Amino acid sequence: MDKEYVVHGAAGSGSVPVEAALTLLGLPYRVVENAPWESREAADRIGQVNRLRQVPAVILPGGELMTESAAILIHLADRHPQAGLAPAPHTAERAQFLRWMVYLPAAIYSMFWVRDDPSRLAADPAAEQVISQRTAERIADCWRMMDEQVEPAAYILGDTMSVLDLYVTVMSRWTPRRRCFYEVAPKMAAVVRRVDADPRLTAFWAQRMPFGAGWEG
Template sequence: MSDGYVLYGAPGFGSVIVEAALVLMGQAYERVDLAHGRWPADDERFVAVNPLKQVPALVLPSGELMTESAAILLWLAEQHPQAGLAPPPGDPGRGQFLRWMVYLPAQIYSMFWVRDAPSRLADGEAAEAVIKARTAERIAECWALMDRQVSPGRYIVGDELSVLDLYVTVMSRWTPRRRRFYEVAPKMAEVVRRVDADPRLAAFWAERMPFEDGWEG
């Protein structure tokens, strides 16, 4: 048992989404960074925590381990409803919220397992280059498909910020980067810019995923 959460991750990785949620929820947490100039998967300390060697991994105050970013975000939103980071059961936006929370890891996030090390599926530099190019196009296509089917208010499923908005905001900074995202997902572009500018996250973004020159791609 501990007084708070323990989050395993690295700057710029998927753990940033969970960490942003913890910040907005006002929850105490200990951060264990695994990168140190390498991919988190290369950190041998992490094998015993998550044999998949993927971040984020969250140790709950009870000592239980949670992995899978969508599951973690949904669980946190359920445990801390006072933060208002998810439409509650019975809310008209709940169905679409859950739909897109599952869509993101199933259709987009999974592409990065391939992109991070295309040699897992391809033999030789030429084949790896094809995989990287085609996965980038697939990611852009998935963003476009999502954008055509959402009807945002101030945020993706209404006028209240949710963990879905955090998820999209961080993932849209990965390949093929923000400029392409703005082109293929113009409705969600306004949402992610709003989350980028949220004053409650200003110090957090500066530390964990800074808006450095050229960050949009």
């Protein structure tokens, strides 16, 4: 049996698209549950693995550490090309795949370092409220700009699901949440709903990011 991947992550977090990719690939993995935003103790625990005190952090079967969700997703897709979870390097779609895989953490995911604890940048509670509001607005604007520049088919890059679709599907459930996402990103709305309903991920979503009451916001 192949050695397993060890995913340091948390339900509903940035580890979820990585876990979803591993699930689709049928690779052995286990999750070390850790939500560093919940307490200093939790942050200290993940800090022993990832100096940034962030999830996901993945120990590869060979023992190497990988951090940064986009990098992990690209690595998994390229390591297992037979699954078709990323356009091959020689294809026309590859450039746009890389563009948007980098755009998501640079433009959107990075906002959550502030949102998880606005006091990191705010001088007082009033400033924290301003930061929370304006980062939510910025996230919505970034989704809108992406949606204006993509032409999805069944999925964002065409007729085949990629790790980009997993990434967008999970991140679109974070603030300002799905109702806003459907409004500002109508072309990608159908894509994320399709990924939500993928039967290969039904049990996975129920465990790691359930569709509970009011989940769309």
